[in-house]
Amino acid sequence: MITLPSRPILPALIMVVAMVSAAFGGFENTIRPEDWAAYRDRFVLPDGRVIDDANHGISHSESQGYGLLLAFSAGDRGTFERIFGFTRIQLLIRDDGLAAWKWDPAANPHIVDVNNASDGDILIAYALGLAGETWREPRYAQAARTLAAAVGANLFAEANGRTVLLPGVQGFTPPDQPKGTIVVNPSYWIFEAFPVLAELAPEYDWDAVASSGTEIVAAARFGPAALPADWVAITPKGLEPAEGFPAVFGYNAIRIPLYLIRAGIRDAFLTRFGPRNAQDVPAVVELTTGKVASRLNDAGYRMIDALVACSRGTPVPDDLLHFTPTNYYPSTLHLLGLSYLASRKGKCG
Amino acid sequence: MRLIYGAVLLILAAAVGWLAATRLPAPDPIAVVDAVSTSAPAEADGGPIRRVPQPVHVIVAPDTPSTPDAAYTPDAPIDLTKARPAATAEVGPAAAAPGPAARPARNAPVVDESALRYFARQGDQRRLDAEIARLKALYPDWVPPADPTAPEIFVDTELDELWQLFSQGEYPEVRSRIADRQTREPEWEPPAVLIELLDQADARIRLTNASNAKQWKTVIETAAATPSLLTCDYVDVLWRVAEAFAKTDRPDRAKDAYVYILTNCDSPAERLATVQKAVDVLAETDIAELLSYDRGGEFEEVADTLLRRRVGVTAEDPELTSSPEELARIEALAADGNAADALLLGWYYYRHKEPGKAVDWFDKARKRDPESAKAVEGYALALIDLKRYADAEATSYDWNEKSADNLAAYLIAAVDLLAVEPPLRISEPVLQRMAEVIVRVKSLQGGEQLGWYAYNLGQVRTALRWFEIVRRWDPEYEPAAYGLAVVYWALKDKARVNALIREWGSRSERIANIGKPGRTELRGSRPIVDVIVDAPPVRTVREDPAYAYVEPEIEPEIAPESPVYVDAAPAATGGGSSGSCTGTTPTRALSPESALRRGWCLMDLNRPAEAAIAFDIALQSTSSKTREDAAYGATLANLRSGVTDRASVTAAAAPMSAKRQGEVTLSILSQQAVAAYADGRYVETILALEERARLAPEQTDLMMLRGWSYFKLGRLADARRIFEAVARTGLPEGDKGLAAVAAEQAGFGGGRF
Incomplete structure (x- = not known):
């Protein structure tokens, strides 16, 4: 059990938000055309569907959101348009304006779970906001505003005096959870998106959400490895790995440092992540024991560790600077890392 | 209110020209949806022009204030009388559509004839005329090509490709190429008609997906934003909009949509399907109104559907009846072997106290549809009404976990079967x-x-x-x-x-x-x-x-200190000396009197199983005294070999003296108590001991049995009282029991000791 500090660590966060704002719009044309073409040919279908090939070729709001962000970062308007078209007519059908999260080509109807996933919503709104602004396309800007407002209206919740981001509209608050408990996913806080969303839907307090996110990432140190869990329960007593989910630092949480770095957040807690020595690779960690459940050797995962190490002064290894698509998820993380490096002209400081 | 809408409809008949220009090349409704994922080309509409459709704007117009509507409050209500003026000169998407679609009309220095050529190539004279009228209105000096259907050399081959792709249903590809071209040529604008048609195609798919996902608000808002979809060309869209209204408690709006179809659309199959869909969502009076649009016998099937529905209501309520003619019609319909009508008749007759008929129909229904749990439920209930409880139980047992209703039917059958008097x-x-x-x-x-x-x-x-x-x-x-x-x-x-x-x-x-x-x-x-x-x-x-x-699921860890067996030396030993019981004559050949003697002899040798056989033979004696002795002996023999049930049977086989009866009863009760305890049946143990205690004082071993039974049942105060009594006699077992009670009361005994 970890107790949140009685007062949010506000001063640090005001600085954080200021730094994030400086990074706004910095990712345009940061993916090399050949890297993007390799990704697009592998994972984007002609109808604009971005496939998660490790999960039976399904798609979800997250894959569509990543696809939009990468297409924007590669400056590929044609593909962005395709992905947006699919996202809009297939997923953005909920009455509340959010995206249905899960789409299965083998099912009919294709939407197999109409619940939303807030990281997908945020990625889509963020990418649309960037594209609408940069490319002066009002259709994107309008869709971004609608979606950002839907996130603000439906997914902000009060927990222990903070404004937190619910992972989805359904399932993460009482009565689906025990009384007084809210389950969150720290890796759904895509910090770089909040300043953009704040411009799109200024009526909601995005700073407060960004603040609770960094606070949770800092406070959620579970087990001997002192790492956050993929799913964290916020209870009146504090934070703990959420019941009903594996207590692991897993495929969700592994991208937290990537999001922190891309958002320009380099608080001390970033040092908790990343390699412990030169041979170390990222891993899924069982939090109760602190033991490694499985090592993640894919370049996309190693890229995250490399960026953390880079922020401490170790250059990114050459082999990670070249992109070869593997599976959807690590490939996406890899391109997001490369995009970040390009936006910083290869420097990590 | 409906009349007002009707009047607005008439006014809007003039908007036909606009509709013609914006009509999609009528792909199959499902094909459009699938086109996105399968890229299957949509079929071009080469068929004859159908009756001119009118926009069904009334369907999505906001409610009047008298019927407040929380679920549907668009910020900008669709007002087609303003957005789409009837004057021919202004008709057209460029005049009506906001945003980018409106741009090319005024800015383009060259008249964009691509849409015109597209319609010409499609052989769609109606829309070709509408497009010519539109362009003339926008550019008064423009002269249409002499033969727009003739092959032409296109100035803009890229744009021609876009129309080509569009006609193949490759909407994402068209969108993508437009975006790419706008990147290359920032000044370039796509034809407004093309954008309008793409938006319409997207809206249709999105509306269909929203409808499948039961997102009714999205369905209605999409329809409201895309009135060009609300025509006879897209009856499927109209059905989905009607369903969305019905699911959000606006049956009047749903009815408006159905009425629109029946008033304007001609496809016989779609018209019939419309009424059939309405039957599922509208009240009967509304459906009667829809039936009045029958153009001549086209809705007869629906009459049967409605009849089924009416009988369905009377089948649920014994107070209501259907006429013999109605029932006869259903029976006629059921004659084709369908299970649903048989089931309906089963319920009707069941609720109207004709279980004989009900059983027959339910039986047909369950045979026609072996998966029907309702048929089995009805069958069982009707059998119960016929007092055929055993049949009802047997039929419904396999189904008792299928549903709450099936379980209820099974329990009724079981309870009724058990309650039959005299007991079956x-x-x-x-x-x-x-x-x-x-x-x-x-x-x-x-x-x-x-x-x-x-x-x-x-x-x-x-x-x-x-x-x-x-x-x-x-x-x-x-x-x-x-x-x-x-x-x-x-x-x-x-x-x-x-x-x-x-x-x-x-x-x-x-x-x-x-x-x-x-x-x-x-x-x-x-x-x-x-x-x-x-x-x-x-x-x-x-x-x-x-x-x-x-009973608590704890195995007793100790047996009673000493087994409770009746002493084998009853006062009334019937004779025979020890040692004499091994004579050469087989027991079965002995006379009853000799068998009696051998029985007691074998009991002395503690061979109760053989003794029991001997006593059985003795029971056949003509002497009542011998029979009484034999019964007593047999009872003791059976008790000693642990066959309690046989002991009690034997005890009744012959009258015994009151004294012997008492001994036997005591023995049986003792043994039953021990057996019950060994089985973990502690309540029964105590009951047996209670009965025994009424006949004779309780020995300490039985007191311990009672104490442990109380203990097992959690009656710790009773257990302690008994153990204290035993402990006072100086037996250590009593102290053991007291310690167990103390540990249990301290909370860490866990019921074991």
């Missing part, structure tokens, strides 16, 4: 499975009825156990308390009867009156013969899972 002989497997279901679902009536069944068969202790189980399930269930009171009365346990009267007397007259002559309603119709165990049910019930439920 029910086979062991059937009793077993009834008990299983009753225990699984904790059916109070079921458990109670098992209690009475056992009671009426003379199995008073089994009855007692069932009533106790039921009382544990629900301590406030009076019939369980009443059953217990009757059983205790039968067991002459006045203390417990009085306790129950104290607890329940004020609330239950029949419990208060237990034992008063002429007042107690004993539900048993057979005399109570307590000890005689002659019916198979007792074994069944003894082994039923109720045990597992009722």
Whole structure:
């Protein structure tokens, strides 16, 4: 059990938000055309569907959101348009304006779970906001505003005096959870998106959400490895790995440092992540024991560790600077890392 | 209100030109949806122009204030009278559509003829004319090509490709190429007509997906934003919009959509399907209105559907009836072998107290549809009405876990079967499975009825156990308390009867009156013969899972200190000297009197199984004295070999003297107590000991048995009282028991010791 500090660590966060704002719009044309073409040919279908090939070729709001962000970062308007078209007519059908999260080509109807996933919503709104602004396309800007407002209206919740981001509209608050408990996913806080969303839907307090996110990432140190869990329960007593989910630092949480770095957040807690020595690779960690459940050797995962190490002064290894698509998820993380490096002209400081 | 909408409809008939220009090349509704994922080309509409459709703007217009509508409050209500003026000169998407679509009309220095060529190539004269009219209105100096259908060399081949792709249903590709071209040529604008058509195609797919996902608000908002979809070309869209209104409690709006289709659309199949869909969502008066749009016998099928629905209502309510003609029509419809009509008739006759007919129809229904749980449920209920309880139980058992209704039907069958008077002989497997279901679902009536069944068969202790189980399930269930009171009365346990009267007397007259002559309603119709165990049910019930439920699942770790066997040296030893029992004559060849002697002899040698055979032969004696002796001997022999049930049977086989009867009864009760304890049946242990205690003082070993039984049942105060009494006699077992009670009360004994 970890107790949140009685007062949010506000001063640090005001600085954080200021730094994030400086990074706004910095990712345009940061993916090399050949890297993007390799990704697009592998994972984007002609109808604009971005496939998660490790999960039976399904798609979800997250894959569509990543696809939009990468297409924007590669400056590929044609593909962005395709992905947006699919996202809009297939997923953005909920009455509340959010995206249905899960789409299965083998099912009919294709939407197999109409619940939303807030990281997908945020990625889509963020990418649309960037594209609408940069490319002066009002259709994107309008869709971004609608979606950002839907996130603000439906997914902000009060927990222990903070404004937190619910992972989805359904399932993460009482009565689906025990009384007084809210389950969150720290890796759904895509910090770089909040300043953009704040411009799109200024009526909601995005700073407060960004603040609770960094606070949770800092406070959620579970087990001997002192790492956050993929799913964290916020209870009146504090934070703990959420019941009903594996207590692991897993495929969700592994991208937290990537999001922190891309958002320009380099608080001390970033040092908790990343390699412990030169041979170390990222891993899924069982939090109760602190033991490694499985090592993640894919370049996309190693890229995250490399960026953390880079922020401490170790250059990114050459082999990670070249992109070869593997599976959807690590490939996406890899391109997001490369995009970040390009936006910083290869420097990590 | 509807009349006003009708008038607006008429005004909007003039908007036909605009509709013609914006109509998609009518792909199949499903094909459009799938086109996104499969890229299957949509079919071009080469067929004859159908009756000119009108926009069904009324469907999505906001409600009047008199019918406030929380779910649908668009910020900008669609007002087609403003957005789409009827004047021909202004008709067209460029004039009507906001945003980018409006741009090219004024800015383009060259008249964009691509849409015109596209319609010409499609052979769509109607839309070609509309596009010519539109362009003329926008560019008064423009002269249409002399032969727009003739092949032409296109100035803008890229744009031509876009139209080509569009006609193939490759909408994402078209969108993508437009975006790419705008990147290359920032000044370039796509034709407004093309964008309008793409938006319409997207809206249709999105609306379909939203409808499939039951996102009704999105359905209605999309329709409101895309009125060009609301025409006879897209009847599927109209159906989905109607459904969205119906699902959001706006049946009048749903009806408007259906009326629109029936007024304007000509496809016979779509018209029939429209009324059939309406039947599912609208009230009967509304459907009657829709039927008035019949153009000549086209909705006859629907009349049958409606008839089924009406009979469906009367089949649910015994107060309502259907006419013989109506029923005859359904029977005629059922003649084709369908299960649904048979089921409907089954329910009708069941609810109207014609179980014979109901059974026949349900039987047909379940044979026609072997998966139908409702058919089995109805069949069982009708059988119950016919008092064919055993058939009902047998039919419905396999289905009892299918649904709550099937379970209820099964329980009714089981309870009724058990309640038949005089009791039916029910086979062991059937009793077993009834008990299983009753225990699984904790059916109070079921458990109670098992209690009475056992009671009426003379199995008073089994009855007692069932009533106790039921009382544990629900301590406030009076019939369980009443059953217990009757059983205790039968067991002459006045203390417990009085306790129950104290607890329940004020609330239950029949419990208060237990034992008063002429007042107690004993539900048993057979005399109570307590000890005689002659019916198979007792074994069944003894082994039923109720045990597992009722009794603590802790194996006793100690046996009573000394086994309770009756001493083998009864005072009334009938003769024979020790050693003489090994004569050469086989036991079976002995005379009854000799067999009696050998029996006692074998008992002396502690060979009870052989003794029992000898006593059996002795029972055939003509002498009543010998028979009495033999019965006593056989009882003791069986007791000693642990065959309690046979002992009790034998005890009844011949009259015995009161003294012997007493000894036998004591032995049987002792042995029953031990056996019950060994089986973990502690309540029964105590009952046996109570009965025994009324006949003779309790020995210390039996006191320990009683103490441990109390302990197992969690009656720690009673257990301590007994153990203290034993401890006072100086036996260490008493102290052991006291220590266990203390540990249990301290909370760490865990019931073990």
